[in-house]
Amino acid sequence: MNIQEIRDQFPILKQQVNGHPLVYLDSSATSQKPYAVIEALRDYYTNYNSNVHRGAHTLGSLATDAYENARDKVKSFIHARESAEIVFTRGTTASLNLVAQCYVREFLKEGDEILITLMEHHSNLIPWQQAANKTGATLRYIPIQPDGTIRLEDVEEAITSKTKFVSITHVSNVMGTIHPVKQIAAIAHRHGAVICVDAAQSAPHLQLDVQDLDCDFMAISGHKMVGPTGIGVLYGKKALLEQMTPYEYGGEMIDHVDLYESTWKELPWKFEGGTPNIAGAIGLGAAIDFLQQIGLTNIRQHENQLVSYALEQLSLIEEVSIYGPKQPELRSGLVTFNVSDVHPHDLATVLDSEGIAIRAGHHCCQPLMRWLNVSSTARASFYIYNTEEDIDALVKGLKRAISYFNYVSQ
Numbered sequence: 001m002n003i004q005e006i007r008d009q010f011p012i013l014k015q016q017v018n019g020h021p022l023v024y025l026d027s028s029a030t031s032q033k034p035y036a037v038i039e040a041l042r043d044y045y046t047n048y049n050s051n052v053h054r055g056a057h058t059l060g061s062l063a064t065d066a067y068e069n070a071r072d073k074v075k076s077f078i079h080a081r082e083s084a085e086i087v088f089t090r091g092t093t094a095s096l097n098l099v100a101q102c103y104v105r106e107f108l109k110e111g112d113e114i115l116i117t118l119m120e121h122h123s124n125l126i127p128w129q130q131a132a133n134k135t136g137a138t139l140r141y142i143p144i145q146p147d148g149t150i151r152l153e154d155v156e157e158a159i160t161s162k163t164k165f166v167s168i169t170h171v172s173n174v175m176g177t178i179h180p181v182k183q184i185a186a187i188a189h190r191h192g193a194v195i196c197v198d199a200a201q202s203a204p205h206l207q208l209d210v211q212d213l214d215c216d217f218m219a220i221s222g223h224k225m226v227g228p229t230g231i232g233v234l235y236g237k238k239a240l241l242e243q244m245t246p247y248e249y250g251g252e253m254i255d256h257v258d259l260y261e262s263t264w265k266e267l268p269w270k271f272e273g274g275t276p277n278i279a280g281a282i283g284l285g286a287a288i289d290f291l292q293q294i295g296l297t298n299i300r301q302h303e304n305q306l307v308s309y310a311l312e313q314l315s316l317i318e319e320v321s322i323y324g325p326k327q328p329e330l331r332s333g334l335v336t337f338n339v340s341d342v343h344p345h346d347l348a349t350v351l352d353s354e355g356i357a358i359r360a361g362h363h364c365c366q367p368l369m370r371w372l373n374v375s376s377t378a379r380a381s382f383y384i385y386n387t388e389e390d391i392d393a394l395v396k397g398l399k400r401a402i403s404y405f406n407y408v409s410q
């Protein structure tokens with residue numbers, strides 16, 4: 001994997017920020033986009049923009065073919081059994097809310113239990129919290145370890161005959177931990193529970209195989225995997241999706257509409273009401289082609305090297321405390337940390353003055369911040385276009401920020 005050739009594919013990396021070359025370390029929030037994705041969007045809007053599925057003209061057929069071809073690419077990318085199991089949504093948040101609305105709120109009742117962890121992003125916590133409040137089901141939490149890992153014995157203990165639904169992030173967007181979702185799915189299924197995997201932070205970085213994981217649902221965001229914003233995926237086992245009634249009604253998703261009753265189109269279209277994000281789906285298809293050209297194994301290896309280097313270099317700064325597992329192999333491409341006596345927002349501001357973009361805040365994980373006993377943290381996240389030189393720039397900026405803010409203790 002020639003890193004410079006890859007970097008040359010991302011026009012934004014040529015940007016100067018505050019007089020410095022951009023060092024983009026915020027891919028966990030959203031990834032940058034290669035020419036291939038930008039060109040796919042330009043080509044669609046320039047040459048065959050049209051609405052899909054009902055057109056009787058050439059542009060409509062071209063747009064429909066491209067839209068459904070993108071769906072087939074997603075199916076292959078996550079190794080789903082068939083394209084009917086791939087529902088296009090706005091992103092992970094929309095996918096998780098669709099499951100909450102059309103499965104959990106419909107099928108769970110008083111006395112049932114929903115199981116998550118306190119490491120979840122708000123979009124994989126609030127939908128189940130509100131569904132529990134609405135249905136009378138009980139929301140419970142799997143205990144986590146100080147380093148952000150999960151012990152399978154704790155999962156075994158937490159899942160009971162009352163557990164009907166488990167939802168867990170594949171990779172924590174704060175701790176960076178890669179969770180053993182395949183083993184957790186097996187435990188859930190042994191107790192008759194359904195499992196949903198939040199793959200927002202894993203789909204861009206790990207080779208996913210939903211049949212091997214045996215998850216029942218999976219939520220993905222296109223913008224985190226060099227695709228456009230506003231497009232994502234809900235994968236669902238066909239047997240489950242068939243049982244679910246849509247909650248967004250209108251065009252595209254109907255079969256027959258009478259004055260007082262209607263019937264729905266077959267999967268996946270019954271869940272795709274209204275004009276879809278056609279360009280976004282086509283852009284996501286181009287993103288998948290781009291990532292597969294590099295190879296998910298190569299991506300994982302590259303990020304593992306970067307995380308190892310980042311952990312090594314950040315650990316040398318005594319004012320830095322790092323959250324998450326010490327073992328790089330247990331992590332995906334991000335490192336969350338704090339610097340003593342420097343607020344993460346101040347840190348991010350100083351780094352930005354040097355062209356370095358990191359994320360600071362609670363990362364939509366307020367329960368986790370409380371568990372860590374901090375109001376916010378700083379996070380550097382890496383992707384295919386980052387280098388060890390980017391990490392060197394981060395370390396240099398951190399040291400500058402520390403000297404700037406720690407004048408009192410010096």
Ligand SMILES: Cc1ncc(COP(=O)(O)O)c(CNc2co[nH]c2=O)c1O
Pocket residue numbers: 028029030091092093094121123124169171172173198200201221223359363
């Ligand atoms: C684990 C996880 N789940 C769900 C989401 C929601 O994805 P969306 O629907 O595409 O917004 C995010 C976004 N995480 C972050 C967005 O910005 N900083 C982040 O860490 C995430 O990291």
